[in-house]
Amino acid sequence: MASRLPATVYLLMSLQALSMCIAPLYFLTGGLVGNDIAPRPGLATLPIAMVIIGTAVSVVGVTRLMARVGRRAVFALGSLLGSASGVVAACALVLGHFGLFCTAGLVAGISIAAAQQYRFAAIETVSPMLAGKAASRVLLAGLVAAYLGPELVVWGGSVPGLEALTPAIDSHRPFVGAFLLLSGINLLAMAIVLTGYRNRHAQAGEETAEARPLATILRQRPIWLAIIASAMGYAMMSFMMTGTPLNMHAVNGHSLLDTKWVIQSHIVAMYAPALFSGWLITRLGHRTVIALGGAAYLVCLAIALSGQHLMHYWWAMVLLGIGWNFMFVGGTALLPLCHRPSERFRVQSANEFAVFGSQAVAALSAGWVVNLHGWDAMVGLSFLSVLAVCLVLWINRRGLPRSEAAVAG
Template structure:
């Protein structure tokens, strides 16, 4: 198979640096929230804020890319995020919980843009290289898994208020990210095809393959976000495990989210998208069993490893499957709808995670996720021929 083009590697390296915003917020958002929030039940609101911001920004970002092109949109949003990261640092410095949440919601615009990297990579390659391009870009998340928590810890004591320096370091990462993404080049496409209006969304969403792609990615993200967002609060605040142990569990989880990307293209070629996504659902099921059975560091670590693997198989499976539902001239509106549904659901999961774990405890939070696994399972079985 021919090598991947420069665009794919530029996007992967950019994601490695800038997706650290998500891992940083997952790690410290609940901890900062526990100190600043007027109520402990609002502790995970900062984490939820970035996800809500991502969900709200998905459609505007897609429209910007259609109007101005991917490269210009990427660069403008990255530059904007440098300023917003500094605003987040300032909000911690003045101890403003709601300004902190607002700044993280604005960083969601950047995350919405970063989530388009996989589509930009897929458009840069031939059809046979689509699974490899998508998984290669997501490999950048492995580095982000370490970079985000490390700059969180490294910047914690830089200034008087804990974690203020962490967001200043994040701003510097986005400066480097801007330089890297400046090497990305827009992909030339058939102007006649892209200028044509294409089918209306009402027709596109009637396809079973569309719903299978969306529901698998959507439920994979919801289950992952629900458990992941609650983990630092349950583990560090409620169970008293150390910050280092909590960092290790979150880092391991994010590595597990992206490390399987080394193999997913090969897995798809050998067993098909359907069987890979079914394996992801199985990983989720085992994750829930481990998480339910105890509160030791090993229980958190093992369950979040499997949580990451399950997410990867469902998300990459859904991403790879989605182009079967649209033509090239329909891609922006379908991708925008896909992203809005995925991250809107993830936002609901993240918003409720802190409330649920505080109100009913870790075990009941785990039980709540069980019925969610039936949704992607049913979608896969219903369209088993289309997902082969």
Template sequence: MRSTRRWNACWRARKLRPSTSNPRRPMQTPSRANLLILASSQALMLSAIVLSMTLAAVLGAMLAPDRGLATLPVAAMVVGTAFASMPASMLMRRMGRRPGFLIGALLGIGGSLLCALGLYESDFAVFVGGNFLLGSYQGFANYYRFAAVEAAGPARAGKAISMVVAGGVVAAFLGPQLGVWGRDWVAGQIFVGSYLAQAGLSLVAFALLLLLRLPPEAQQDTGHARPLADILRQPVLGVAIFGAAIGYAVMIMVMTATPLAILGCGLPESDVAPVIQWHVVGMFAPSFFTGALIARFGAPRVMQAGFVLLLGHVALVLSGVEFLHFLSGLVLLGVGWNFAFIGGTTLLTQSYRPAERLKVQAVNEFAVFGFAALATLSAGWLYDRFGWAVLNVAVIPLLLAALLAAIAIERQFRRAALAT
């Protein structure tokens, strides 16, 4: 009788144990499924954002009462990102990641439809408002990369962040292509169809995010949380935020003005889309190996490489105003941003405890995108008043300051390692 009970218990345990008999079909872990959902949602969100980045400045010049306001729609998008970052974090702290991400996708749908309405009615204010909502969508979606760290664990933070950010490679092709495909979908209304297609991207992202399964917030906020003032006094946190903010601000300011500069230098409108497209490839394609570089050389060293590449972009675009100058310079701008931004984000994850993560992430997002919003707002004015060359020269002091800060924190890490 006893042996029968033991045999039955073993049989039940065997039935409950996952099968590993077929090595060619490994069982997908929840963390991997979550990472795939987050990477796919990132690709869809960024496709919508890249579509707007490609079109918004040119359409803004058509709709705006003053050419100096041509980049206001792009600036409104970045302001929307900064504006939403704090509320998004607080909402996710109360309700969890998934409800926050779903709200963000709904904002993306509403923003796209509002942009389409603004174009249909030739109403600049409505068009700007739609871009603000699209930016708010990005403000919620920017937490995808932090959710990826929570799904994969701190030890794989760099690779998890890189995997999610790499979803932007799809955006490099899908976003501009949707702009071209939808250009004449609505008869007599240029690019209205493009924004309707953009709403479809956000709808697909909403459906995907319904499948997301992350640990409850209460299970992750473990341990003691320090006062925010004490956390912010850490040099490593300051360098992480400052470096990511400078990298993002420089990238977005130059990218915003690029379509205007291409047209202003007498190049055809057809040159805008490939330049932006390959710039976005430069932004996200390195993500396939940025995590490995960070694991080998450390986040500060990768950030330094990013700022050097961004300075190289300035040298390239100042050397001429032909198509190849714009193309090669913007690719370098994208790669430099990737190293600076992912390196800064990874460095940020090393500065807080689990119980502090949401408030530190919120401060980081607000600082990075607030600074980026100022840069975007100044892009149209700088280009209109002083031209393309001055706009690029203006970023050199910021890049040098960020480079020196990354070098300083790397030396601090090295001294600490030697001391231990």
């Protein structure tokens, strides 16, 4: 069996790198902008929340639209929305309009929902045995996006013609340029989609095979492992990552520089294992890789409970990133083995709703938990995510399907 990935996977990897710049840019600037122009201090992080909400509420619609018109058209539309979001955000900063900036975040979330489908598009181009490798390669582009997104703020002050725009708050001028650059990057992604990507044509018998009701598909034990590994992995990661800067800087007084270093290390740890996590799946299997992710999460929680010095946070966040990668890649690669090709959009929409709905709830509740109940309560609640994954791992202890043929009946 050929082990080389097709060129389409690397095309999708480049699209992921460009399209996912949206998230780190909004996460970096959203709270800062909100703190300056929100009508009340409690609403400062609402722009970030709107990005997460936009993703969570649109993932089902995005996947269903792909089923009707194909992935190519929706990928292009997602990039167009990302570009529009950048323009709207820049206008909001010029006007000093908080509601308009939140609207831009909501549109950005819809664009992210479309970009999250690149990993499934990559999986569809390879055999089931290479699904993990294809998914991990696309996720590896997150390293580029994590660097490029925040760097747009550095480059934003040098955008030609920016001097003609006078933001409501002068310190927001680099942000205006950054969002205009983001708009251009998304237009580039749209051009790449329209010129380089082609919808995958169904092989004989794939789409003509009768699609089962979702309730029937969900009766399989392995599909619950795929969905829960991805959803709980994302939920705990978002919960801990959102709460850590607040607890480090605002509660324990660690410097902003140290806090930034911990979060940057976490982001690198999220995506760097994609260099080998796909290979681990082919060698060890989906269940083992997901279990390794759960083990990394358990050690993360143990370290987080043992102290709140700088290196406690650093090790906990690095292990959190590694655990997320193993769980998310493992769950993503397992999902196609749990449904027929004709059922892929139906199953993917359910999976994405579970993943990003969980992320939204976790991220939006993190600040409330830290402020009202403290760090130990946050760590204790995070243990529930690991417990859920351990439960479905035990249920699937007798093994998992190794090909789509295993679920054909």
